[in-house]
Amino acid sequence: MSIVSIAREDIRQLKPYASARAIAGMAPVTLNANESPFLSPADPGLGLNRYPDPQPGELVQRVASLFELAPEQVLVGRGSDEGIDLILRAFCRAGQDAMVQCPPTFGMYAIAARIQGAGIVDVPLISDTFKLDETGVLAACDEQPVKVVFLCSPNNPTGNAIDLDTVARICESLAGRALVVVDEAYGDFCDTPGAVTLLQRFDNLAVLRTLSKAYALAGLRCGLVLSHPEVISLLLRILAPYPVPAQTADVVLRALGEAQRREQQKVVSVLIDSRDNLFKQLKNIKIVEKVWPSEGNFLLFRVAQGHDLWRYLADQQVLVRDVSHYPGLDNCLRVSVGAAHENARFLSLLEDYRP
Numbered sequence: 001m002s003i004v005s006i007a008r009e010d011i012r013q014l015k016p017y018a019s020a021r022a023i024a025g026m027a028p029v030t031l032n033a034n035e036s037p038f039l040s041p042a043d044p045g046l047g048l049n050r051y052p053d054p055q056p057g058e059l060v061q062r063v064a065s066l067f068e069l070a071p072e073q074v075l076v077g078r079g080s081d082e083g084i085d086l087i088l089r090a091f092c093r094a095g096q097d098a099m100v101q102c103p104p105t106f107g108m109y110a111i112a113a114r115i116q117g118a119g120i121v122d123v124p125l126i127s128d129t130f131k132l133d134e135t136g137v138l139a140a141c142d143e144q145p146v147k148v149v150f151l152c153s154p155n156n157p158t159g160n161a162i163d164l165d166t167v168a169r170i171c172e173s174l175a176g177r178a179l180v181v182v183d184e185a186y187g188d189f190c191d192t193p194g195a196v197t198l199l200q201r202f203d204n205l206a207v208l209r210t211l212s213k214a215y216a217l218a219g220l221r222c223g224l225v226l227s228h229p230e231v232i233s234l235l236l237r238i239l240a241p242y243p244v245p246a247q248t249a250d251v252v253l254r255a256l257g258e259a260q261r262r263e264q265q266k267v268v269s270v271l272i273d274s275r276d277n278l279f280k281q282l283k284n285i286k287i288v289e290k291v292w293p294s295e296g297n298f299l300l301f302r303v304a305q306g307h308d309l310w311r312y313l314a315d316q317q318v319l320v321r322d323v324s325h326y327p328g329l330d331n332c333l334r335v336s337v338g339a340a341h342e343n344a345r346f347l348s349l350l351e352d353y354r355p
């Protein structure tokens with residue numbers, strides 16, 4: 001039984017909006033979308049008077065070939081945030097179905113679930129190591145009408161990754177019952193292999209990737225859902241008509257070119273080295289009680305009074321993330337790996353801090 005059979009019946013039956021471009025593409029005379037025939041004086045030469053391709057063909061092809069998938073397994077949207085939202089809307093009936101998340105984790109799973117009216121079942125990560133409670137996740141799915149399970153790997157804000165065997169076991173146990181969503185926003189900073197290779201084995205798996213982190217294109221808003229063709233086709237039914245602006249498609253396609261990817265990989269290596277250095281330096285700072293190892297581009301650390309330190313840093317124009325209100329993260333802050341001068345400024349303020 002396909003995993004799509006557990007999705008919302010009304011969405012499966014929905015006759016989606018058929019945009020002009022989706023029906024007929026472009027022709028020498030294109031008069032079917034009430035667009036302007038003239039370029040805007042502000043147009044950088046991209047033909048922005050026209051609606052873009054709803055799913056830019058060349059970009060979808062490129063992504064598919066990078067991940068060794070079929071184009072039908074790829075959805076391009078406005079950041080991973082959109083992928084999270086689409087999945088919850090397609091699979092969870094408001095007031096009836098639920099999702100599982102493993103806090104402390106990325107906040108948008110819960111927010112998107114609340115907006116959709118889906119229940120939230122928390123299966124906390126094991127305290128201090130932040131390992132996934134695999135048994136707990138499966139038990140939660142037995143008890144509730146859980147349709148979606150979010151696994152974040154590497155996890156934001158704890159930085160640890162989930163090994164592929166664990167993901168595979170969870171997919172296997174939940175086959176036909178729930179969609180397992182592995183959010184790999186930080187996958188490019190991480191040595192643990194990603195879950196894309198499992199897509200051949202499990203139709204109840206979706207992997208989220210983003211251009212916002214390792215590709216340094218947060219401002220463009222581009223994220224990917226990689227999954228079984230039936231899942232992608234379901235999500236496309238509820239995707240906004242033209243989610244990928246022409247400029248976004250253009251820049252992302254360039255960013256995914258061979259030469260650019262090699263360049264980007266060098267930057268990622270620099271960030272990984274900086275992260276590992278920052279980890280060592282943070283450990284040596286007196287006020288830092290604990291730093292957790294990270295496979296992302298950020299580090300989680302604990303001090304005696306997290307919020308006070310956050311305020312002091314903010315007063316000095318250095319912004320880090322106060323995560324001390326997350327469950328299990330009392331007095332913890334999360335710092336992104338910055339450029340050398342930013343890391344140095346952050347560290348020197350920590351050295352000078354007198355609570």
Ligand SMILES: Cc1ncc(COP(=O)(O)O)c(C=O)c1O
Nearest residue numbers: 079080081106156185210212223
């Ligand atoms: C784990 C995780 N997933 C998804 C996102 C959202 O990424 P995007 O910019 O692609 O919407 C973030 C952003 O910080 C994140 O930390």
